[in-house]
Amino acid sequence: MTEKRSFAARFASAISIYGERRVLIMLLLGFSSGLPFMLVFGTMSAWLREAGVSRTEIGLMSYVGLAYTIKFLWAPLIDQIRLPWLASRLGKRRAWMIVAQALVALALVGISFCDPHVALTPIALFAVMLAFASATQDISVDAWRIEAASDEKQGAMAAAYQLGYRLAIIASGAGALYLAQFVSWHAAYLAMAALMCIGIGAALAAPRLADAQLAVLGEAAVKAFAGRFALHGPLKDAVTWIYRAAVAPFVDFFGHRGWQALVILALIGLYRLPDFVMGVMANPLYIDLGFSLATIATVVKVFGVWMTIAGAIVGGVSIARLGILRSLLIGASAVSLTNFLFAWLATRGGDVSALTIAIGAENFSGGFAATSLIAYMSSLTNHEFTATQYALFSSAYALPGKLLGGMSGIMVDWYGAQGTLRDVLIGYAPTLTAKTAGYVPFFVTTGLLGLPAILLIFYLLRRETGTPGQVESTAAAS
Secondary structure, three states, X not given: OHHHHHHHHHHHHHXXXXXXXXXHHHHHHHHHHHHHHHHHOHHXXXXXXXXXXXXXXXXXXXXXXXXXXXXXXXXHHHHHOOOOOHXXXXXXXXXXXXXXXXXXXXXXXXXXXXXXXXXXXXXXXXXXXHHHHHHHHHHHHHHHHHHHOOHHHHHHHHHHHHHHHHHHHHHHHHHHHHHHHHOOHHHHHHHXXXXXXXXXXXXXXXXXXXXXXXXXXXXXXXXXXXXXXXXXXXHHHHHHXXXXXXXXXXXXXXXXXXXXXXHHXXXXXXXXXXXXXXXXXXXXXXXXXXXXXHHHHHHHHHHHHHHHHHHHHHHHHHHHHHOHHHHHHHHHHHHHHHXXXXXXHHOOOOOHHHHHHHHHHHHHHHXXXXXXXXXXXXXXXXXXXXXXXHHHHHHHHXXXXXXXXXXXXXXXXXXXXXXHHHHHHHHHOOOOOOOOOOHHHHHHHHHHOOHHHHHHHHXXXXXXXXXXXXXXXXXXXX
């Protein structure tokens, strides 16, 4: 009984973090960050196609989403520039948040008054504004989240962010489509603009954070360099500012960690590789297995989203109890194992129960792993360069998977074209066909792609010398 009470007390202590003010504010900021995403991609594509816009033009419009990938290019400005008037009253992070959120709302209002039947150019211009303002909001929200909580609370902050983000995707996806169906596209985009008030209110309610005033590696040397070449006044200040904004974040990261920085970057880049590569072929698998669109919507888009949220919340509790590295290990292992579940799903034909099991396990493990990775990347940043370093980490973790994911269809087709392998698989599982046999070895391969990240986590755990479950001092925030 004592052990049970002890476990219950520990669990209650871990879960109580979700009731803290900053975590609740993070939930609302996550909603604000997630709201524009679908309005740039899926929802807008549906509107344009309904209006008769060609698939070629819709495809070209999707390039506005590159703003999310290249946001690290202007993240240094958000780290170094204090917005006039607003920063002195709200603090640097909240000032940037509110400006970005206001621009997102304005862009949505602008889009709502456009008509794709008349002209596509105004929509494209507002979409560019929306994407860049949304990416800027992401940078500032991530920076506030990292600076507002200690490392052991980053799991809960990341989980709250994911919950808010997923709820926003439901609102801006299904919600906007319902409004467009029963009212109008004009009303749908105006309603989404109004929902941005949630984020603005959360930013105003968020605690103001003190601006970091930390020593910057190499800054003294840069000042000496400027003096040696007789640079004075504004020119000397400009050289120093450029160094602090564009060079110092890299010098800081590698300077404090040495060669181990390469191990950390490799881990970040490889961690979600199985998810990103298998995810491209998930929907084709559902179609090839004969599932109806209604079944896919119910199981994948509704049940799956809630399982992701559940995984994210449990991930936050795990980080609070076990630490970041051990939670990373659990997440990486679970993601790899659930890829093997998809190989099993491919052998089950149109079995809805098998689909539900695979989707539930995959989305739960994905939410858990995402929370763990967000918390880990957050723990690596120096608060002097939070926005820049985290933007770089988030780009690094997505890029390898996106590049390899483009080869996923070729991999499935290649496996399916191997006659001997295909015949063996069909003999083992009669429900397999020539069209679906290639999925089995493909998902086994994507599951094995998780092994390098798991080995790197074991390596970091062995080098750990501090508090159990936390990153060692050479891999922690400066």
